[in-house]
Amino acid sequence: MTIERLKETVGRKTTLKGWILGKRTGKGLVFLVLRDGSGMCQCVVDENKVNTNLFEDAKRLTQESSVVITGEVIADERQIGGYELQVTDLEIVHLSQDFPITPKEHGVDFLMDHRHLWLRSKRQWAILRIRNTLIMAIHEFFQGEGFIQTDAPIFTGNAVEGTSTLFETDFYGEPAYLSQSGQLYGEALAMAFSKIYTFGPTFRAEKSKTRRHLSEFWMIEPEMAFHDLKMNMDTIERFLRFVVLKVLEKNTFELDMIGRDTTVLKQITEPFPRITYEDAVLILKGEKEVDGKNAVKTLEADLVAVQERMAAIQAEITDREAKLAAPGMKKGEIGFHQAKIQQLKEELSEQEEASRNIPMWLKSARDFRMGNDFGGSDETVLTRLFNTPIMVYNWPHEVKAFYMKRDENDTRWAKGVDVLAPEGYGEIVGGGERETNLELLIEKIHEHELPMEAFEWYLDLRRYGSVPHAGFGLGLERLVAWTCKLPHVRETIPFPRMYGRIAP
């Protein structure tokens, strides 16, 4: 039996197998919180109802010891998961000693070094279960719409876009690179199966140290024959709505556990604004308003709010420190104030960072020049005005990849689309309609100084039965990060690989 299915055995004797998440002892009572991978459940050992050996065993249990535990299931609203086990039998499988991750706070470096154990904690458990829901929902959506799941190679002989830094490996004496995108192969597959999607690992060797970059991440890349930019955007919108609604439906417990406010997530049912690059730039520079909201003014108001919050935190810290200095305080109360002060100091340093960043973002937004690509801060400034993902399309062709289709009506633009998630998460999807004009493609390959011979096979796709087609790439970890509102993508993947981090 698993904790997830305890409701099926209420009132009956049930055996669970798992690990001890925590223990509290009372007079004649031991409270064990058991986790079994499917959920958590409090198990109560009552000295009066079990033999002495069993009770002593229960008292010996330590954090993360593994056990097989039997008892009667009762429903109890107050307990985690809603049920409790009245223990009648207990077998210790392994007694754990000094589990490194205690119920207290730890720094990221320590936690990352213990990632193999950190995965057991509640928050990580909840996040990775949501990741699972998203993965399954992604398959469900595409399979439901008649897409074929297929795979692009991981070893490639050349860089797709020529700009990114790739991981170089040795392929039987030849240099080979780990795939940074399955996009071009996806196009070939779409010409064979009409609608396909790939779902696989992607590698980028950039030395990025930010909250939204990984060296190894998972990307979903659909590609659709006989689709144009508009149809592509329709698909993206249906797709994102579908997967987010699945999480809201299946992971209420997990979302609650990580403290995710789902108000914004629920707005996924509203239409996603579709904004041209030109309009987006005007909005960014504060020259155009959205529903009466001005990007620059909104950000300036944010800055004031941040500064006020900093002053408030500072005042509270001073106040609590004064209380600590006064004599006669009980030990527990001292600990409480100290913990609170530490919390406040952490928030203060976050706010300080925001107060340094916002003026820079404002400057970046004001100085933005039409024709450039958006930076991370520009995305934040822009999305600050919306509560749903937004789609920015028709980009200057110079900043987009060589395969992006040029707009026939206005050749300044390439028919690409970036989807920017709200709440500061920025780009989660990048895609567009692909160029079908053979001459223009060849011209672009030269322009990007890419090796023509490596793209001959790709050009064949335009020589034999070329059709309008479009597709996009979704970064799984960024989607998980936004869905869970996490401060960093490193928590969205079991074993993150990033600059400076290859172990565990």
Next chain:
RNA sequence: UCCUCGGUAGCUCAGCUGGUUAGAGCACUUGACUGUUAAUCAGGGGGUCGUUGGUUCGAGCCCAACCCGGGGAGCCA
């Protein structure tokens, strides 16, 4: 690669302008208490203050170089 912040007990941190045996909380351990849910009480062990070199009568605190980490820029999902 550049900018910025940091590296003090197992963990999270304090240590004011350099001054005698380096502190707290948690964790651990001993005992008391308790249908509990990180705020009960009392006692105990635990640190070559990232590395190397320098300034000084004296350095955790100052200087230099290097190593490691956080955040950001660039690049992008």
